[in-house]
Amino acid sequence: MKIAVGIDIGGTNTKTILARENGEVLFSHKSFTPSVKVKGDERIENLLINNLKDFIHNATAKKVISGTSEISGIGIGIAGLIDRKNGVIIQSPNISAISGVALRGIFEKEFSLPVTLENDANAYAFGEKWIGVGKDLDSFIVLTLGTGLGGGLIYKGKLYEGPMEVGHMTIVPSGRYCTCGSTGCLESYASGRAIVDRAVSSLEKGTESLLSKCCDGNIYKITPEVVYEKALDGDSLSREVFREVGQFLGIGIANLINILGIDAVIIGGGLIGGWDMFIEELSKEVHKRAFKLLTTDVKILKSALTKDGGSVGAAGLLFSHLAGSTEQTTS
Ligand SMILES: [Zn+2]
Known part of the structure; x- marks a missing residue:
């Protein structure tokens, strides 16, 4: 069964999980969204990349996965307006440092994995339809x-x-x-x-x-x-x-x-x-x-997904994207 990363980047906290295709959460971590730490030449996207690398490293050390090779993709949900076509965060009132950042492409390049980017509440709604009370x-x-x-x-x-x-x-x-x-x-x-x-x-x-x-x-x-x-x-x-x-x-x-x-x-x-x-x-x-x-x-x-709603939904969107890609290539 495939495994994906789901990240929910909120105004205060960032929740990262590893989830299976059936929605089961294998590993999770909560940290402060690094927006407040962005100083001088520091870029928020680099801080987010480093956080995810640490997360994968910890999950590997704890033998939840055998490494990045076991991950099928990364789903990201973030508070703000999203340009889905280009994978850019247009505006995020609560995480101003990330406004204008083409986060999807940056993550795709860094991790060599498929990445989806969606608004956090939209990701949450998707999670409810996928495995929640909205099923x-x-x-x-x-x-x-x-x-x-x-x-x-x-x-x-x-x-x-x-x-x-x-x-x-x-x-x-x-x-x-x-x-x-x-x-x-x-x-x-x-x-x-x-x-x-x-x-x-x-x-x-x-x-x-x-x-x-x-x-x-x-x-x-x-x-x-x-x-x-x-x-x-x-x-x-x-x-x-x-x-x-x-x-x-x-x-x-x-x-x-x-x-x-x-x-x-x-x-x-x-x-x-x-x-x-x-x-x-x-x-x-x-x-x-x-x-x-x-x-x-x-x-x-x-909601029954209160703890992981946004991050589970973000992982679900990634799986949905992969399923869509498969359909496109096989049809
Ligand atoms: Zn308002």
């Missing part, structure tokens, strides 16, 4: 709730190769500032960044909350995970923050259901652990706003 579904959207909010669409069984920047649909006119340069984007109301911003701004205004006593009394050290813990402890502000995440996500999802006519919405990403704190409000909002006929059979599902 038997025809059309669904995947939302990845992490530092930001990503989106990927499987439509009539196929990955839609468009930008799908659902996190940047305007939800509140003249609303909160967004990292994309606009204001009032969904991501500014439903993401890890939004959870922290909303909590901190209330604390700055003097709202009483268990949050003010956490993180050594430094409210600027609050993380989404801390807000979730305090919500579990019954803290009203923390619960309200998650209720709002559900409300805004629900508005965004209602828009998507009305536009696309899909079978399901799958929610994944690093913050999916907070599911029980926002899902009720989210469902309420979806059913309040979207056309009844379009929502009756729509399932709202929790």
Whole structure:
């Protein structure tokens, strides 16, 4: 059975895995995305190449594989806009050092292997169709709730190769500032960044909350995970923050259901652990706003690929590419 590398390059972390054709993960490693270490003449692509060489070396030393010769290709998913034809990252707001880099060609040359390049949330969506909860579904959207909010669409069984920047649909006119340069984007109301911003701004205004006593009394050290813990402890502000995440996500999802006519919405990403704190409000909002006929059979599902979603999907896209190449050469 073939083995591929899957890499998910996010704004904060990079996840690298080795996966078989059936989706089984053989080996994985998480590291910081090297964007913050790029200094002077250093190139981010060289840092990424060195990281992958170390990964293959470790997998070989641990006898997971016998070396690069056992790898069929490299699938890369990355946060940002992709030029698929040329394998270039056009723009990546959270990893600015990589904008404009022709990563696919650079990796192909360095490793002498086939390489695929896709947006990270699109790769995640592909992973859900391949081996996740979307396996038997025809059309669904995947939302990845992490530092930001990503989106990927499987439509009539196929990955839609468009930008799908659902996190940047305007939800509140003249609303909160967004990292994309606009204001009032969904991501500014439903993401890890939004959870922290909303909590901190209330604390700055003097709202009483268990949050003010956490993180050594430094409210600027609050993380989404801390807000979730305090919500579990019954803290009203923390619960309200998650209720709002559900409300805004629900508005965004209602828009998507009305536009696309899909079978399901799958929610994944690093913050999916907070599911029980926002899902009720989210469902309420979806059913309040979207056309009844379009929502009756729509399932709202929790991703089962939360740990490796993007990297597994990236490996899956590579296998799919190889299968396509074979068909082309044999037909
Ligand atoms: Zn935006």
